[in-house]
Amino acid sequence: xxxxxxxVLHPIAGKPMLAHVLSAATAxxxxxxxxxxxxxxxxxxxxxxxxxxxMGVSDAAVGVSDMVEWKNVxxxxxxxxxxxxxxxxxxxxxxxxxxxxxxxxxxxxVPLITPGTLTRLINAANPNGALLTVCLENPHxxxxxxxxxxxxxxxxxxxxxxxxxxxxxxxxxxxxxCLPASSLKTWLSQLDTDNxxxxxxxxxxxxMAHQEGKxxxxxxxTDPVEVQGVNDRAQLAxxxxxxxxxxxxxxxxxxxxxxxxxxxxxxxxxxxxxxxCFVDVDVIIEGNVTLGDGVRIGPFCRIQDxxxxxxxxxxxxxxIQDxxxxxxxxxxxxxxLRPGTKLDQNxxxxxxxxxxxxxxxxxxxxxxxxxxxxxxxxVGVNVGAGTITCNYDGKRKYDTHIDDHAFIGSNxxxxxxxxxxxxxxxxAGSTLRESVPPxxxxxxxxxxxxxxNWRARSKPSKSD
Numbered sequence: 001x002x003x004x005x006x007x008v009l010h011p012i013a014g015k016p017m018l019a020h021v022l023s024a025a026t027a028x029x030x031x032x033x034x035x036x037x038x039x040x041x042x043x044x045x046x047x048x049x050x051x052x053x054x055m056g057v058s059d060a061a062v063g064v065s066d067m068v069e070w071k072n073v074x075x076x077x078x079x080x081x082x083x084x085x086x087x088x089x090x091x092x093x094x095x096x097x098x099x100x101x102x103x104x105x106x107x108x109x110v111p112l113i114t115p116g117t118l119t120r121l122i123n124a125a126n127p128n129g130a131l132l133t134v135c136l137e138n139p140h141x142x143x144x145x146x147x148x149x150x151x152x153x154x155x156x157x158x159x160x161x162x163x164x165x166x167x168x169x170x171x172x173x174x175x176x177x178c179l180p181a182s183s184l185k186t187w188l189s190q191l192d193t194d195n196x197x198x199x200x201x202x203x204x205x206x207x208m209a210h211q212e213g214k215x216x217x218x219x220x221x222t223d224p225v226e227v228q229g230v231n232d233r234a235q236l237a238x239x240x241x242x243x244x245x246x247x248x249x250x251x252x253x254x255x256x257x258x259x260x261x262x263x264x265x266x267x268x269x270x271x272x273x274x275x276x277c278f279v280d281v282d283v284i285i286e287g288n289v290t291l292g293d294g295v296r297i298g299p300f301c302r303i304q305d306x307x308x309x310x311x312x313x314x315x316x317x318x319x320i321q322d323x324x325x326x327x328x329x330x331x332x333x334x335x336x337l338r339p340g341t342k343l344d345q346n347x348x349x350x351x352x353x354x355x356x357x358x359x360x361x362x363x364x365x366x367x368x369x370x371x372x373x374x375x376x377x378x379v380g381v382n383v384g385a386g387t388i389t390c391n392y393d394g395k396r397k398y399d400t401h402i403d404d405h406a407f408i409g410s411n412x413x414x415x416x417x418x419x420x421x422x423x424x425x426x427x428a429g430s431t432l433r434e435s436v437p438p439x440x441x442x443x444x445x446x447x448x449x450x451x452x453n454w455r456a457r458s459k460p461s462k463s464d
Contacts (some may be wrong), residue, residue: 001096001231001232001233001236002232002233003108004277004362005050006046006047006050006051006107006347007109007209007230007231008051008109008379009050009051009054009304010172010230010236011084011112012112012236012239012240012243013240013247013266013267013268013269013272014268014269015106016055016120017109017230017270018042018051018055018108018319019055019112020044020111020112020403021106021107021108021110021111021113021173021212022040022055022070022071023071024106024113024114024118025038025039025073025106025118026040026072026113027115028115028118028119028122028253028284030071030137030371035112035122037101038073038074038151038205039073039074039075039076039096039265040074040075040076040135040238041075041076041078041093041096042076042077042078042108042449043078043079043080043089043090043092043093044076044080044081044383045077045079045081045083045089046078046080046083048077052077056068056071057077058349069279074109076093076096078092078093078096079092079113079280080092082107084179084193084199084200084376085099085193085197085199085200085201085202086087086123086175086199086200086201086202086203086205086269087188087191087201087202087205088191088199088200088300088367089198089202089406090103090184090188090308091188091200093428094181095185096189097181098181098256099181099182099185100182101103101181102122102125102178102179102180102181103178103179103180103181103184104118104121104122104169104176104177104178105175105176105177105179105202106176106177107175107229107360108228109172109229109231109360110174110175110176110227110228111230111239111243111403112225112226112227112228112232112239112243112246113176113226113227113364114226114243115407117132117219117221118176120220120380121176121177122178122180123201124218124219125178125179126219126298127180127215127287128180128183128209128214128215128216128217129177129179129180129183129184129209129216129217130178130216130217130218130219131153131173131176131177131206131213131216131217131218131219132154132174132176132177132218132219133171133172133173133174133218133219133220133221134172134174134220134221134222134224134227135143135170135171135204135220135223135394136170136172138405139167139169139172140159140168141159141169141444142159142172142173142187143156143158143159143172143173143203143332144159144162144166144169144171144173145169145171145172145218145256146166146169146360147171148210150427152210152215152216153210153215153216153217154206154207154210154215155203155204155206155207155208155210156173156203156204156296157193158196158197158201158203158458160195160196160197161196162430163194163397164272165250169395172202172229174314174317175227176227177202177206179205179216183209183214184205184349186206186250187204187208187209188200188202188205191205193408194222194353197269197418202463204209206225207312225239225242226346227240228242231290241263241308244265244266244267244296245262245283247265247267248262248263248265248267249261249296251267251271251273254269255274256273256276256277256278257271257273257277257278257279258276258277259279259280260280260281260299261281262272262294264281264341265279265282265283265385266283266284266285267279267285268284268285268286268287269285269286269287269288269289269304269305270287270288270289271285271289271290271291272289272290272291273290273291273293273338274291274292274295274310274350275293276293276294277291277293277294277295277296277297278295278296278297278323279297280297280298280299280301280316280423281300282294282299282300283297283299283300283301283302283303283450284302284303285303285304286302286303286304287304287305287306287308288305288308289303289304289305289306289307289308290306290308290431291308292308292309292310292311292327293310293311294310294311295308295309295310295311295313295314296312296313296314296412297310297314297318298313298315298316298317298318298332299317300316300317301306301317301318301319301320301332302319303307303314303318303320303321303369304320304321305322305324306317306320306321306322306324307324307325307326308322308325308329309325309326309329309345310327310328311327311328312325312326312327312328312329312331313330313331314331314332315330315331315332315333315335316332316333316334316335317332317334318331318332318333318334318335318337319331319335319336320335320336320337320341321337321338321339322338322339322341322423323337323338323339323340323341323342323343323394324341324342324343325337326342326345326347326362327346327397328342328345328346329343329345329346329348330341330347330348330349331348331349332349332350332351333351334351334352335350335352335353335354335355336354336355337349337350337354337355337453338354338355338356338357338373339357340356340357340358340401341355341358341360341397342357342359342360343360344359344361344362344363344379345362345363346363346365347360347361347362347363347364348360348364348366348367349366349370350364350365350366350367350368350450351367351368352368352369352370352373353368353369353370353372354364354371354372354373355371355372355373356372356373356374356377357373357374358372358373358374358376358377358429359375359376359377360377360381361376361377361378361379361380361381361404362379362380363380364378364379364380364383365382365461366387367373367382367383367384367385368384368385368386369389370383370384370385370386370387371385371387371388371389372387372388372389372400373388373389373391373397374389374391374397374398374400374416375391375399375400375402376399376400376401376402377402378402378404378406378422379404380404380405381402381404381405381406381407381408382406382407382408383402383408384407384408384409384411384428385407385408385410385411385412386411386412387411387412387413388411388412388413388414388415389414389416390413390414390415392415394462397416398416398417399416399417400414400416400417400418400420401419401420402414402419403417403419403420403421403422403423403424403438404422404423405422405423406420406421406422406424406425406426407424407425407426408420408426409425409426409428409429409430410429410434411428411429412426412428412429412430413430413431413432413433414426414432415431415432415433418432418433418434418435418455419435419436420432420435420436421436421438421439422438422439423438423439424436424437424438424439424440424441424442424454425440425441425442425454426441426443427442427443428443429445430442430443430444430445430448431444431445432444432448433448433452434448436448436450437452439453439454439455440453440454441454
């Protein structure tokens, strides 16, 4: 990977590869009635402390207890002090596994494996075990599956140890297998390092099983991407796009989401959608996002941990985080809604507007080039272009309150803490340091001029 980050922590859809494999494993406990107990053992070596920390094992637990839980399933962290091959790695976990159990071996750098495929493999494993295979047009670099004249699996030969004839074979070992624990313990104790890499090969157990008359079953999958291993950045990118395509197809087929281009969509979390939602190209969804009926998301947006109610529209190039957007709202283009933003019905946030910890009342508008932070806007408020709330004095932050139907002129600075009363009007270019009463016109900079009982001019009729 040419990286300081351990390989298994490189992300797919924002989640470490190891977490994807753990999710697939833990998902087996629910739908499979034959699985009464499920324990997970993670064999780790290189950069193990970093891997453990990233997966939620605290420093306090290191050296004290190796047993934690992942989604309510026990997980035992097993340290492999020396990396002596796959057989040696599995052997480190076996002392904690009863002889009566079945061992499912997974690879932490094969993140697209699905619970459905694993269930098929488990069901095929009785009584001797089963091997997951796939046929590739270009099997270079993979161990080949060797079959006897009856098509039973006779063994696996690694490419470095294979003959030229064996290298022409298309069926390869995926590294995923399901074996009875008692037999596996016996086979692993008989492994040696008489091979090109000088390692203990887990795959040699397949030949041992065949020699004992316990030939393994095999499950050959049709989608090679599901068992694609990741060994470099190019393969990481390939797996990322395959995973995103899988999510896009699920959202379109099972939930009715309309995507302008499924190949230009990224989901890095969970997305719930109502009816008739549309997402344009190059949109990134992170965390937990909910879209109500008829929501439309324009191109080049990032939306994180946000709820958007029905019939609202997010225009192009918006960045929205930890926000609640009510129905019939309009946001953007080029708007940034930071954590704590809440838009009530029919609110509008226009281009180049930034909000933070703000409630925007029903029908209120912040249309252009403004920063509004630590503020509450009432119903029907209009905020002119270039308006800012000066909410930070270098040590503390203060709130701004703008009451119903107030009108804030362009290029206004509201120095918090401050309250703008109902139906008040703030003249363009004003800097206000004191609150403004209701029904008042405030104009000024250094010295503020107040006109009480001010009644703003009504909008001209369309005939005018």
